[in-house]
Amino acid sequence: MSMVNRQYRDIYQRNYSPKKTFEKAIFEYLDDPVGLRNTMRHAGVVITGSFALRCICNKNWEISNMNIFVPNTRSLAMQTFLIREEEYELVNT
DSSP states (O other), X not given: OHHHHHXXXXXXXXXXXXXXXXXXXXXXXXXXXXXXXXXXXXXTOEEESHHHHHHHHTOXXXXXXXXEEOOGGGHHHHXXXXXXXXXXXXXXX
């Protein structure tokens, strides 16, 4: 039985895990997912919204967005990554 569980676990981790879904889906928004993960880890960033649900539920919605929450004290690191590495623009609203 443990052999069967291990096989299913391996299949899940290769194809359906939130990490794999994230790695596939992130290219809609960014070119450097490794840079994003490193910046997120350093800055304490949390991604929420339909993008996060897509990764967790392994579903795809027509309308999707990525909400990024960054602590004020570390926002410069995330802002710098998005502007310099991903060529995003800062828009004041």
